Amino acid sequence: MSATAPTNADVAVSGPGLGEPSAPAGGPGRRLSINLRQSGIYVAFALIVLLFSVLTDGALLQPQNISNIVVQNSYVLILAIGMILIIIAGHIDLSAGSVVAVTGAVAAVLMVEHDVPWPLALLITLVVGGLIGAWQGFWIAYFGIPAFIVTLAGMLLFRALTLTVLGNQGIGPFPDPVRTLANGFTEGYLGNVGLGPLGGADLFSLLVGIAAMAGIVLVQWRGRMARLGYQQTVEPLPLFVLKLALAGVVVMTVIVQLARFKNLPWVLILLAGLILAYSLLTSRAVFGRQIYAVGGNLQAATLSGVKVKSVIFWIFVNMGVLSALAGIIFAGRLNQAGPTAGNAFELDAIAAAFIGGAAVQGGVGKVVGAITGGLIMGVINNGMSLMGAPSERVMLVKGAVLLAAVAFDVWTKRRAGAAR
Numbered sequence: 001m002s003a004t005a006p007t008n009a010d011v012a013v014s015g016p017g018l019g020e021p022s023a024p025a026g027g028p029g030r031r032l033s034i035n036l037r038q039s040g041i042y043v044a045f046a047l048i049v050l051l052f053s054v055l056t057d058g059a060l061l062q063p064q065n066i067s068n069i070v071v072q073n074s075y076v077l078i079l080a081i082g083m084i085l086i087i088i089a090g091h092i093d094l095s096a097g098s099v100v101a102v103t104g105a106v107a108a109v110l111m112v113e114h115d116v117p118w119p120l121a122l123l124i125t126l127v128v129g130g131l132i133g134a135w136q137g138f139w140i141a142y143f144g145i146p147a148f149i150v151t152l153a154g155m156l157l158f159r160a161l162t163l164t165v166l167g168n169q170g171i172g173p174f175p176d177p178v179r180t181l182a183n184g185f186t187e188g189y190l191g192n193v194g195l196g197p198l199g200g201a202d203l204f205s206l207l208v209g210i211a212a213m214a215g216i217v218l219v220q221w222r223g224r225m226a227r228l229g230y231q232q233t234v235e236p237l238p239l240f241v242l243k244l245a246l247a248g249v250v251v252m253t254v255i256v257q258l259a260r261f262k263n264l265p266w267v268l269i270l271l272a273g274l275i276l277a278y279s280l281l282t283s284r285a286v287f288g289r290q291i292y293a294v295g296g297n298l299q300a301a302t303l304s305g306v307k308v309k310s311v312i313f314w315i316f317v318n319m320g321v322l323s324a325l326a327g328i329i330f331a332g333r334l335n336q337a338g339p340t341a342g343n344a345f346e347l348d349a350i351a352a353a354f355i356g357g358a359a360v361q362g363g364v365g366k367v368v369g370a371i372t373g374g375l376i377m378g379v380i381n382n383g384m385s386l387m388g389a390p391s392e393r394v395m396l397v398k399g400a401v402l403l404a405a406v407a408f409d410v411w412t413k414r415r416a417g418a419a420r
Helices: 037-056 062-074 074-088 097-112 118-141 147-166 176-183 203-229 237-261 266-284 288-294 298-303 308-334 346-357 369-385 391-419
Strands: 010-012 033-035 193-194 200-202
Touching: 033 062, 033 203, 037 369, 062 074, 062 237, 074 097, 074 266, 074 298, 074 308, 074 346, 097 118, 097 203, 097 308, 118 147, 118 176, 147 193, 147 203, 176 266, 176 308, 193 203, 200 203, 200 308, 203 237, 237 266, 266 288, 266 298, 266 369, 288 298, 288 308, 298 308, 346 369, 346 391, 369 391
Parallel strands: none
Antiparallel strands: 010 033, 193 200
């Protein structure tokens, strides 16, 4: 199974024969088409942002609020990166929130109570997270216990360990570098530049945004050229340019607003690095293709020589490491490790993956989609908070959005099956 194979949700939006497959690039029957599963989430995200911008009289897109959305949801986005890999492989992890709590507690004990230098303490904490993932991955991959059961047991075990380590009190404060990673911003290395009616903005942040956008354009263009070289179907050039232009507007709008506030959050730079690394892993690396193969058709992957048990084992090790990183970020943001840390974080990460386009059966999903799903949840939380909505109404909306996302996934599959 190929991770880049086109899905069956491709439908024509113009031209004769609505719903017919697109013609190859350059062919006479070529016409505008859109992939519902891949593009629908980004359209939905734009509409949700627009809706809450109107409902909050523009407060949602204010510089400080955009910064708050990034910082407040950073740990869930980190978890979503690991969770999407597990869901693509056809599994689930219910213990991520408890691992966030116990690794945050480990970091606090090392740095606060035993005065371990913070770089070494962070490294030990990440190793502990990896060992937790290896423990769960062993039972799932090599002993054959379903991931649902193993991680449900882990959720209880690691929460109990957190309470054992911390009791009913928090441990803090954390060293300044850890708090800076979670809450801090880059310095104004190059000073400010005037943006007319928008006022001043940090020049370094703006240059980073321009470089990031240039990188996105380069990667997308090279990918398009590679598909053309292999005689694969690509979207029309005007649509390709339009999508890049819209992405550029979104990226630069966010960067400009952050540059007007306190520059780039360090946690955003960390997230950008993780997104880039894991996107390359899933799209270019052999291991990434194997994850899709395992989730798409387990028997075919086995017969093709994929070491299925090893793949499953290592994605859970990866989830443990990312959970530990999220635990460090969360504890650093609060400036203490608490016994209730990480409550329901795994549910938010799972929801982000499914809202972002992951398939319930596995084999489908993208890192960028999971990040978008997590941002949708963050925008809903933030927007309704700005509107003064009670917590039960926020939960109601988030539940409805999750159900709609999964229903959309099922609908596209049924539609594709009927088209055959």
